[in-house]
Amino acid sequence: MQKYRCSICGFVYDEARGIPDRDVAPGTLWADIAEDFACPICRAAKRMFQPVQDSQTLWQPTQATQPAQPAESTQVTQPAQPAESISAKPESTTLPNHRELSAAEISAVFSNLAKGCEKQRKLAEMDAFNQLADYFWQKAKDESDANLSDIQSLLDTDISSGLPTARTAAEAEADRGALRSLVWSEKVSLVMKSLLDLYAADGEAMLRDTKVFVCEICGYIHIGNSAPELCPVCKVPSFKITEVERS
Amino acid sequence: MPAFRNIRLCGKDCLCLYVCPTGATDTENSIIDVDKCIECMACVKACISGAISMIPNKYPTQQAKAEDVVAAQFLLASNKLKQQQLADAVTNSTESDIEKQFAQAIARSCRLMAEDVLREAGYLLPQSQQARKLLEAVQQEASEDFPHQAVELLLSNL
Numbered sequence: 594m595q596k597y598r599c600s601i602c603g604f605v606y607d608e609a610r611g612i613p614d615r616d617v618a619p620g621t622l623w624a625d626i627a628e629d630f631a632c633p634i635c636r637a638a639k640r641m642f643q644p645v646q647d648s649q650t651l652w653q654p655t656q657a658t659q660p661a662q663p664a665e666s667t668q669v670t671q672p673a674q675p676a677e678s679i680s681a682k683p684e685s686t687t688l689p690n691h692r693e694l695s696a697a698e699i700s701a702v703f704s705n706l707a708k709g710c711e712k713q714r715k716l717a718e719m720d721a722f723n724q725l726a727d728y729f730w731q732k733a734k735d736e737s738d739a740n741l742s743d744i745q746s747l748l749d750t751d752i753s754s755g756l757p758t759a760r761t762a763a764e765a766e767a768d769r770g771a772l773r774s775l776v777w778s779e780k781v782s783l784v785m786k787s788l789l790d791l792y793a794a795d796g797e798a799m800l801r802d803t804k805v806f807v808c809e810i811c812g813y814i815h816i817g818n819s820a821p822e823l824c825p826v827c828k829v830p831s832f833k834i835t836e837v838e839r840s
Numbered sequence: 841m842p843a844f845r846n847i848r849l850c851g852k853d854c855l856c857l858y859v860c861p862t863g864a865t866d867t868e869n870s871i872i873d874v875d876k877c878i879e880c881m882a883c884v885k886a887c888i889s890g891a892i893s894m895i896p897n898k899y900p901t902q903q904a905k906a907e908d909v910v911a912a913q914f915l916l917a918s919n920k921l922k923q924q925q926l927a928d929a930v931t932n933s934t935e936s937d938i939e940k941q942f943a944q945a946i947a948r949s950c951r952l953m954a955e956d957v958l959r960e961a962g963y964l965l966p967q968s969q970q971a972r973k974l975l976e977a978v979q980q981e982a983s984e985d986f987p988h989q990a991v992e993l994l995l996s997n998l
Binding site for chain 2: 694695697698699700701702703704705706708709710713714715717718720721722724725728729733734735736737738739740741743744747748750751755756758759761762763765766768770771773774775777778781782785788789792797800801805806807808809810811812813814832837838839840
């Protein structure tokens, strides 16, 4: 019996166990699984699965009887770097030139700093950063028409060049913080791409009888009747995975 | 460094109330009163749920970021923000409530990725030099509706 891992979210299909919840009986071989099979966690297509080479099982679905396994060993987690490590250089003074940042970029930097203030319980500062983020987002507003396929083509650029380029740079500098953000963004982007592909093929039927959730930490989009117990990308518990309601 | 109670972990065993010498932990909304807290850590040590921790006042200088890392992170984030804008446009223009819901999820997801990627481009900590420089740079904004007070508050408090 072989195991196959979803290259997007890490879900493992174990031929020995099947997926009884989805009427896949224990002992069902991967080859016998329908071609339109979708990952029960992230809906990735069957072709996105790869055989598990080692005996180590990295992650199990939360609806299985086993508890979730620890995060995969190769995943870069948030570094707890020493305050004054030897490699710590003083903060750079050359980067970036703030005059050249777009209003949208400034907005996103500020809304994230607002979250940093919230975590430090500095609520007046959080409000101030959010006010600035809103101001710059209004400035960045683009009134032009768009459809989902426009998003798809930009997303393809991220997957084919933006993410790999950033990853190469972060690896060369051994920048674990940047690598961590890129590992998450890559997974979230791939899940988003497979959902957009599905939507393009099946249309609204894909979402008609189900709910939509977004992980507040990493942005992972989950389609299902309830939020997963743990985010398959960043492993945050379900209380930080919120539903996007239908109006 | 005031004490902070994580309400999600609090088991309401109330040992923090017994040990607090100033009554800072005894509040109707479960948020420890930072004005009364004398930072003695008695509540942190007494809590059997591990629900109370001390919020630091000072943070170390941030790790330097390499120029090419910053550039690549910004490029990626910028593309994510364009996708957020497109998703916002779909949200506002579509007639379908399902497509609207999907576009809203995409917009939120793109925003979160952009924020996270920018955070790792040298904007992790609100108190950092990089954040201060950005605040000083945007202070030049002349537009009438620019929230100058917000910038002033941040520059003086952080």
